[in-house]
Amino acid sequence: MLRARASVPTSQRVVMPAFQRLFTPVEEYRLTGWLFVKLLSLIYLVAFASLAVQISGLVGPEGILPVQEQLDGTFDELGRAAWLWLPTLFWVLEPTDLVLQGTALSGCLLSLLLLFGGRWRRPLLILLFLLYLSLYHAGQIFTNFQWDTLLLEAGFLSIFLLDAPSRMLIFLFEWLLFRLRFMSGFFKLATGDPSWSGFTALNYYFETQPIPHFGAWYFHQLPEWLLRAGVGLTFFSELVVPFFIFLPRRFRLFAVGVTLLMQLLILSSSNHNFFNLLTIVLCLFLLDDRIVGRLLPARKREALLAVEPRDSRLNHWLVGLAWLLILPASLAGFGSYALHRPLPTVVQGYVDGVNRFGLGMVYHVFPNMQTERQELKVEGSNDGENWQAYRYRFAPEALDQTPPFIVPHQPRLDWMLWFVPTQRPVQMLWFGEFLRRLHEGSPSVLKLLAYNPFPEAPPLYLRVVAYQYHFTSPEERARTGNWWRRDYLGLFPYIEPRRP
Numbered sequence: 001m002l003r004a005r006a007s008v009p010t011s012q013r014v015v016m017p018a019f020q021r022l023f024t025p026v027e028e029y030r031l032t033g034w035l036f037v038k039l040l041s042l043i044y045l046v047a048f049a050s051l052a053v054q055i056s057g058l059v060g061p062e063g064i065l066p067v068q069e070q071l072d073g074t075f076d077e078l079g080r081a082a083w084l085w086l087p088t089l090f091w092v093l094e095p096t097d098l099v100l101q102g103t104a105l106s107g108c109l110l111s112l113l114l115l116f117g118g119r120w121r122r123p124l125l126i127l128l129f130l131l132y133l134s135l136y137h138a139g140q141i142f143t144n145f146q147w148d149t150l151l152l153e154a155g156f157l158s159i160f161l162l163d164a165p166s167r168m169l170i171f172l173f174e175w176l177l178f179r180l181r182f183m184s185g186f187f188k189l190a191t192g193d194p195s196w197s198g199f200t201a202l203n204y205y206f207e208t209q210p211i212p213h214f215g216a217w218y219f220h221q222l223p224e225w226l227l228r229a230g231v232g233l234t235f236f237s238e239l240v241v242p243f244f245i246f247l248p249r250r251f252r253l254f255a256v257g258v259t260l261l262m263q264l265l266i267l268s269s270s271n272h273n274f275f276n277l278l279t280i281v282l283c284l285f286l287l288d289d290r291i292v293g294r295l296l297p298a299r300k301r302e303a304l305l306a307v308e309p310r311d312s313r314l315n316h317w318l319v320g321l322a323w324l325l326i327l328p329a330s331l332a333g334f335g336s337y338a339l340h341r342p343l344p345t346v347v348q349g350y351v352d353g354v355n356r357f358g359l360g361m362v363y364h365v366f367p368n369m370q371t372e373r374q375e376l377k378v379e380g381s382n383d384g385e386n387w388q389a390y391r392y393r394f395a396p397e398a399l400d401q402t403p404p405f406i407v408p409h410q411p412r413l414d415w416m417l418w419f420v421p422t423q424r425p426v427q428m429l430w431f432g433e434f435l436r437r438l439h440e441g442s443p444s445v446l447k448l449l450a451y452n453p454f455p456e457a458p459p460l461y462l463r464v465v466a467y468q469y470h471f472t473s474p475e476e477r478a479r480t481g482n483w484w485r486r487d488y489l490g491l492f493p494y495i496e497p498r499r500p
Contacts, residue, residue, distance in 0.1 A: 023316040025164035025309040031289040031296060033165045034304055037121065039281045040158055041114040043274050044128050046408040047151060048107030050273065051135055051143075055104055056097040057448040058142045058412055064434045064445060067095045067138040087356060088134040095138060097444060107131045122159060129155045133358060141430055142412040146365060147275035150180060152358025153326070154282065160319050163309040165285075169319050172326060173285040178242045179330055180279065180363045181259065185238025187364035190338060193500070195369040201234075202227040207471045208370040210418040211271045211394050213405040217483055219269045220471045230265075237262045245286060252286040259283055271394075273410035329360030337362050368500040373469045374421035376492050378438065380459030387463065388453035390438065392417070396469055397450075399482040413448045421466070421498035428493070435462055464492040 059067040067090060074082040083091055093099050107128060114124045133152060136143045157172050165173075188196045195201040203224070206216040222230075237258050244255035260283065263276040284292065293301050329351045336343045336351075343351065354360045375396055379387040391397055394404055395414040413434075420427045437445040441458035466489040472482050489495050 022168040023166045023319060025162065025311055026167055026170065027164060027309070028288045028290070029170060029285070030164040030309065031301060031304055032284050032287060032292045033161045033163070035292055035295070036281060036284045037125070037158055037161060038115060039284070040154060041111045041128075043151060043278050043281065043408075044132070044155065045108055045111035045115070046274050047132065047148075048104045048111060048135075050409045051139070052101055052104035052108065054412055054448055055100045055135065055139070057442075057444040057446075059138055059140060060095070060097040060100055060444050062097075062437070062440075062442045062444050064413075064437055065140050065142070065430055067100075067140070070138075070140060071095075084353070085356065086137045088137040089130065090134055090138055100135075100138065103131055103135060107135075121161075125155065125159045125161075129159065136358060137356075139412070141426065142416060145410075146180075146361070146363050147273060147278065149355075149358040149361045150176070150275070150278055150363075153361070154278065156357070156359060157322065160315055160322065162312065162315060163304075163307055166316070166319060168323060170285050172319075172322060173282060174245050175327065175330070177259075177279070177282045177285070178245050179334070179361075180282075180365075181238050182242040183334060183363045184365040184367075185235055185242075186338065187367040188235070188238070191367045193368045195371065196231070199228045199231040201366075201369040202230045204369055204371045205366070206269055207469075208373045209270055210415050211403075211406070211411070212269075212396075213271050213403045213407075214483070215269045215405070216403065217471050217477075221474060234262070249288075256283045256286045267407060271404075271406050271410075274408040277408060325354050326360045329354035330362070333360060333362045337364075370498065370500060372498060374489065374498050375467050375469050375486070376417060376420060377465045377467065378435065379463050379465060380438070380454055381461045381463075382459050384461055388459075390449055390453060391451035393448070393450040396484055399484045399486065400480070401483065403483060411448075421492075422500075423493055423497035435464070438462060466490055466492040466495050 055063075057063050059065050059070075061068065071082070071086065071088075071090060074086055078085055089103070090099075093103075110124050110128050110131070114121065114128070117124075129152065132148075132155065136148050136152060139148075153176055154173070157169065157176070160169055188201075193201075195204060202219075206212060206220040209216065241255050241258045244251040260280060263280050266272060267276050296304075332343055332347055333351050333355070335341075336348075342348065351360065373396075377397075378390045380390070381387045392411075392414050394406055394411045395417055396403065416427075416430065420431045434445065439458055439462055441454075446452045467486040468489055469484050469486045472480070472485050476485065477483065
């Protein structure tokens with residue numbers, strides 16, 4: 001006797017194909033996915049190269065915060081669980097100067113192979129992610145920046161790019177860009193910062209950002225009404241435009257245009273390493289092959305389109321796993337920040353676990369605007385009377401020195417010095433270690449500086465002098481040739497902390 005086959009409800013027959021389509025390659029994004037990987041390899045290249053020239057002085061054995069001490073302390077506290085708490089290859093590779101620099105240089109080599117090669121794309125992307133994740137944790141406070149985690153999540157998602165991204169993978173890239181843009185705008189208002197709510201933030205930003213370049217001086221001279229309009233454009237681009245990412249094509253193209261405009265304005269006025277470049281690259285997933293194809297040579301375009309797109313069930317599962325990792329963690333983290341409420345212990349543990357791999361992070365770019373610029377100058381002496389100053393490479397120094405354009409490099413020491421005037425404990429800790437290394441004459445730390453006034457032996461005494469820096473007016477610059485003027489504040493830390 002034949003058993004009647006159960007009929008599948010119509011709704012289920014509709015839902016299942018729709019669900020499957022989420023994980024199948026999208027033909028109109030094949031060129032887009034290829035170009036994204038190539039541009040990402042360039043971002044990886046500059047990020048690794050930037051770290052290669054400074055990682056030893058920051059966290060090497062004679063650096064400011066030796067990573068081996070962090071690893072030892074974490075293992076003493078957590079045991080073998082420390083491997084998950086700090087996922088880094090330096091648990092098995094002793095973090096000597098040679099190994100740290102070699103890791104960064106290996107990242108440069110792999111980036112070049114990914115840029116110019118056509119094979120082994122997934123293994124290369126996996127290795128690049130693991131190497132940068134290792135340096136991210138090794139760098140401690142010096143690599144604890146939002147652009148570092150932005151690169152990690154973009155690099156992680158790129159591992160699952162085959163010949164064409166699936167709709168679910170495209171959504172995860174869009175979700176990353178949305179979080180970066182919308183959360184940055186949200187927290188500018190949520191913090192209650194009076195300069196943002198009062199539309200005066202740009203009156204201070206160009207002068208007080210961590211490392212301004214010469215373009216910042218010109219932007220600082222703009223009239224008040226235009227600076228206020230710039231704040232309005234910032235809010236529009238960060239609070240309204242991000243929602244266009246998930247709307248039909250014409251809205252997405254508008255979002256690309258506004259986001260590109262904002263990133264170009266920032267690049268023309270600020271040194272934010274590869275941050276703005278990576279944001280621009282992420283906008284590729286708001287386009288499609290109809291636009292991206294015009295950017296590629298005809299021969300290359302035809303060769304890429306001639307390849308039959310691969311479709312892997314394993315890749316479907318991996319993209320689904322990425323979705324389960326990133327989406328809940330980012331939503332929970334954002335909710336906790338926004339509502340100022342702690343998450344349940346289990347949920348917080350899940351969020352922390354995902355975040356430790358640079359995934360699902362909360363983004364809040366300049367939620368508080370600094371209204372004054374304090375610069376700290378380290379001086380040494382052998383007699384306590386005659387003092388000579390160490391000089392940084394890129395932080396403001398001589399008043400007539402042109403603020404340098406250094407994109408896409410980030411000098412991590414110079415950048416971190418910007419936070420020290422707040423006198424928060426975590427900043428005073430690393431700064432104290434920096435001074436200790438100067439007093440010891442650490443060669444790797446001294447290489448981070450532009451000038452060491454004591455090349456033969458370190459001085460007997462050190463002191464830190466604080467100044468308040470301001471951009472000159474056009475009249476002052478025409479008269480003196482100076483980009484900056486400064487006022488003496490006193491010996492640090494015996495001055496009022498900078499707030500915020």
